[in-house]
Amino acid sequence: MAHIPVAGAWALASTVQVIRVIARSLPNRLLTHTVATDSLFASWLSFGHLFDLVVHETDAPSKSRTTMGGVVTWDCAPPPTFSSTRLNKPMNETFEALLQEKQLRSLVENYSSATPTNCNMFVLLLNCASSLIHDKWAPDKKLVVFRDGHVHKQTGLLHEFHAGELDLGMVIDVTNGLTDVDLVNSLPWYLALSTVEWKGEIEPGIEIEAILETGAYLELAKQCRPDLVCMYGLLASPGGYSILYRSPFGPHTSREFDWGDVDALLAYIYTLYVPRPDLPSCDHTISRAITTNIYEPPTWNVCDGDEVYENCVTKDARDMTWVARVGTSPVTIKDTYRDVMACFREGEIYDILHKNGPAPGFLKVKKEYDVQCGGRPITVTCGNVMWVKKRLIMHTYGQPLRKCASLVEFLKCMYDILEAHRWAVQERNILHRDISIGNILVQAEDVEDGQEFTDLEYRPIFVNEVLNDDFRAPPMARLADMDNAAELDPEKAVSPTFVAKKRRVKVEPLRCRTGTPKYIARSPAIGLVLAMNGNWAVMPELSSDLAKKYRKAYSNNRCGMRVFADELSFHGGFHDLKLRMAHKDNRALRATEFRHRPRHDAESVFWCMVVFLLLAVPLGSPDQDAGEPALYDAWKLIGDHEIGSSTDCIDLRSRLLQSERWEEWLHEDLAHAGQLMCLLAVQVSPEWSMFVPPPHMFNLHEAMQRIILTHIHMWDGGEKDVKFDTERLRDPTDPYYWNYWELKRKENNVSPKSDLSGNTQSTSAAKLPGKRLADAIEEKEEPEAKRQNCTTEGTQADPYQLAFSPTCI
Template sequence: MSDRTVRLQSSPVKATKPPPNTRREMTSTHLPKGSLVPNPEFCQIFLNNHDDLEALSADAELLALALAFRDSTKTDYAMVEQLLNHMCRKIHGNYVFFLSIAPLTMLVIVENICPKVEPLAFRTNSRYTPAYHPNGIETGRPDLICALASIIAMLDLDSRKRMPWHLVLSAIEEKQASDSRAGAGQCGAYLACGNQSRPDLVGMYGLSVSPLGYQIQYSCSAGLTTSEEFDWGDVIGLLRPSKDPSITLASTDNIFRPPTWNIDVGNKIYNNCRVTFVGQPWTRMTWVVKSRGDEPKSPIMIKDTYRDARTRFKEGEMYEILHREGTVPGFAAVEREYEVEYAPGCPITVSINDCTRIKTRLIMQTCGRPLTKCKNIVDFFKGMYDILEAHRFMFSERKLLHRDISHGNIVVDAQDATGIVPFTGEKRPVYINEVLTGKARADPMARLIDMDNCANLDKSRVMAKGEDTDDKPLRYCTGTPKFISRSVTLGEILKNSEFVGMPALRPEIVEKYLQVYHDDTSEMRKFSDDDTTTHGGHLSKKLQKAYKDNNALRSAHYEHQPRHDAESVYWCIVVFVLLAKPLNNDEDNNIKGLCDIWSNIAEHEVGKIQDSRMSLLQMNYWPLCLHEDLSFIGPLMEDLSEQVGPEWALLTPAPKPLHLHEAMQRLILNHVHHWECQNLNVELDTVTPRSYPREERKQMAPGKHYPIHGQVLSGRKRANSTEREESGAKRQHRINTKALKGSTSSASVLPSLSLFPTRSDEKIPCSLELSSAMFDDSDVLEVNASARVLENSCNIDRRQPTVSELQRYADPKDLDPSWKEDTGISESLVISPKPTIRKRASNLSTANPKLPVIPEYAPGANHAKY
């Protein structure tokens, strides 16, 4: 029976659900399992011992403050702030500030425990959400935050009083005695946001306090761990988040604006790098930036990953194999990969429980635009042909299997840096434009990136020391759920047995096809079925009978095959064409067809008994689900579905490994050739996709702008946040005023539901997981700007609001066509052609021996202690 547990050489499946959009979501559903269980060894593993701790704990004033908080009966942020800042003064010494035209400076008057470190300070923050989370999360308010004392002082000069996430060093959550158990979970969610926003910190500490006691937490890519609850009379330890010395915050005139980062890669420092992607906390937490160097035509993307020490295949090694004869067209160009060190010979390593992660950096010399930026439907299908061709090259020439083809791992309009090593091999991939036009060495229309889950199938390679030769990585589930193949999702052989033959090429392009692929070794370019075969085989009644009621046998015989990656390309096509919308054409008479089938994709989860996407493969009404202008691609979708649907493992003899690639490429080539001959093409809207009314998840409070990882969600305006901050008298006055108008509730004074749809009626665009794709800066701006065009979410049968209603109920900013939110988006991307009610969009085993935990790092770094 197939072993589905995580073993040393496995690669995990990506998260099935969209990432958490709010702090509350993360607290309730996304905290690592067991992370809130008290760890009795926390102090010995995660805290530093210091000779002066005994003197600190004996400080009379400190003890008095602690006991006073213990005896308190209500929430008192000021008391906690006073307690923690008193500790800081004892540790760092008393300090004074000098404000002048020059940047704020600080003098340490008294040197005590930690004289070489810039002092820290704590500040009450319960009314403000920290700003500039890289994924756009705009909810959650840590009760107190910790930052450098100089920054805390500068915060008083900022009119908004909002501390950016990239300046936060720690988060503190205060609870009353009655709900003290909820504090650790809430604090853990804040630490996750801190991990994502502080690439220069390896981990972050947090504190949950109540009159009953306090708990210390540590969060990093390896997970989250929580201490036992300490009494306020106990010694208060020193906390120190370790830093990555190679990453520093870029200098700026305004530290409270979105951050850019300086990255030292050893032989060069890339300045002012802009974040384009950040992964989820407590995983490998991929972090991708684009360099803003002096050479704009030489793009550099830097990808940092906390790689699991148990991972069998390293991404950099896969690229080395792939590009051993120079940079292969169709993939990202790579300079090098290395382990990030905090000192010579000492890689940055984090360990929690049985998980150990090593920080790894990949420097790429390619950037591109997301697949959703394809400008027309013909170019899209050309790109899909080329992705299949690139994958064929990986498998046939390099014995590599990608195992994670998805929208996020495909880019278009890619650019390479100058000076990359050209491909010198004899068997260069041949892409579709070379077949159609005869132009030699034509560039690919799309590129396949991200080798995180790639597997090396070369049995002749030298095995690494300690590598388990009996492990079979092709039997593990890995990939992105929306695009993962059905067999990989279930981890077993399927039962589908409705086979179709290998499609034939159009007579007018057969000769071109055979000519450009004359040296192909897959034995598939010239293949054709006879009258009795399908893809060269026959249905085996013996296998069909053996598999029918034997799940264990189907699971035992399953392993990841090249055809499963080809099926992932099919699901990429399905998602794209269903949401594709022609440019300048918002009228959509087939929206009902989309609504009927979209939930089958959106609700697909890995681990369920049945794959909800199965029904799409038997669908024979594709033109009714696509936009009317794209109905001509319906026959191609039906043909592709027929090829992808069957379980080809039921044939005897088994088809060649690349048979499904061949079938899909022939179908695409036939139709693209026909469309070009007929001048049949449709320009696409690359900003706003078709919308669908069903939500993929419960919506929470909204964020301010589009998240950079591509998760698109919507939510209500934060009207209640105003009510929470009002005084009692002011709130009562507002309620009385509404009552005079004939209403006693804030809800009843709103227009009828025929004008303002409820949250369940809102239409939101597709939620696509974009991994570390190398996007241009302009793409990020376009994605952010897309939130502005999600205004048309009311059903078409609802009446439009009158001008007087808009003026009465809408935000004045929404009625001003010249208004533009200060997000760095160019004016040309701000769309407000008519008065609309603004809707905001948001996103939000067997273990190796533990590697050594990072010791104290170089003096002069910004340590966080309390």
């Protein structure tokens, strides 16, 4: 099996996400052409299945939006008003006088008429225009200088991933005393104000690929600039040029302008000096920390009123979210953009959870507030949708789930996540609705502030207390990222925003499809009660010694499930064939009865286990091996999963629930965990709402926790407690992909195993540049930033970034 290093995949993840965001807005015929004709993007898209969208609920969308494949996009045609709505121009003036400047006019004429054109000519043209605009309209601003990326290599990309070189890089010169000597060898990405891609020639039919590539670079640059709200990019060729604008909503592109019309080009440069007052450009509460070495990874200072958090280190960056750790302390800052019409606020959810002190199993939070600039909140709009920038100050820092050191440790984490979630529903009426690998943290550290959890009578009881009688044993893992959470029972709701909203309008947030594609439960993925039913499962029983410990630990539990045992039933109920048949061909009924339930979040925990165990690498495994067809067969069922569209779609992940091939799919040293996954799959498979009477809301939590606890008890301390290599993941790439071996040969990274023709390939210990999975798989492939779908009354909602939830928050 090919193993891929964990460090450094975030940039690739977001690059792929940007490509997918743009690509999803293209007509099918163009998208087909794009994927089929360019090996670079084909390989990126082939790895794109490793990353996710996150789907959020929101109110009904504007009519200008369309849906494609269940994902909300905007119409792909460039808006005719791009220049007037995205670019700025001098008041009561034009650029006509500027074009009378002899040098600029000559450069424009030479560039537009030259055959062939070259990059150096374009650099001269841009710098001349920048200098003239600076002297005429912005003499008090720092000069914007364009640099040739062929000469000045770009460095300092987030997570040390280098996806290729821009033809031009643009930085603010003289910032921090920079000189030409400083920038002679490379351009730090965090100094980039914009990106420019110059194409010496764009062949007919591949214009879309050039836009995709430019958009990808723009996304990478934006990740490195948390102080910017939006960013501009430029794509130029001998035939003309286009301008890109990237906001938290995603990329927008202008039409192509020919070189006879350079007004838009000059307006683009002018806007870099004088941003539009109606479009927020910068967040002035974030500034770069002073450094003596511009080539070191930057740190940032974040102003929080009278307090300044110094030397913040970026841990996650996507279009909607930036997460940074304050130095080496446990303090973590999360900036994100949220729909002003959302029913719930993350800070209010945390207030409910922590009403009696910091709730075990969750992050400690200091406060949440709207980020302001000039006395007003920073907002971005698209159509009739408005997002506001919010900042969450957290007093917890943790590691991604991938850092679990062993199989038993991982199972303990899963048990404790189910327990924390169960407690939140039972005692706080809170439903998470977006459990994914990226939203689970381990090895968490807290700020010591003297606060204690005081609700001891009905506290969550975690696995080490059950097994070892360790009173108030801390959780092995914590649930993070409550920005999609909701209150389960609206009649008991206390969240101020939701309570106020439901007084004005009828809202049903639990009817919304919310989650991350790989991990979202099957029913919320399509917004319907499931028609199929799968296995009929009975409640698992614990061994006598384990049952004794279990009942002692939970003797004060109020839900009644801790001592539950099936007596000729299935979780206390029976499958009702008439009920199932009534729903099978009645889509409207299934949509009407759908609500997000606690068991759906428990199912998400199961999918987290699937992804983790499929990709886990036992410690000491060979560094490299060839792609594995068995792993790919399993991975393609979950790795390509997306949120269902308005018509019924087949959830391929269901095949993972019905199959008994787990021993074949998992790493050979983890084959014994196949039986565990089969037992869990039997419990996850049924549509439990089709049973009469319906089971308890924690029936799936209870079943999964009993199975997991049994295997922890059996494997703890024995040879079956496999140790993990926390720096690598198995490579689930299709070994039969048309250029799989070609790419490996080109990268000098072919395994010592015969290829498909029977010839033996050479080997190298080199890594796969440009194809590093990383804990990006666990980290809210957010990513992409968050996209939103809503099935209430058949509506669909707003775009959310491609991607991942923060790993370290």
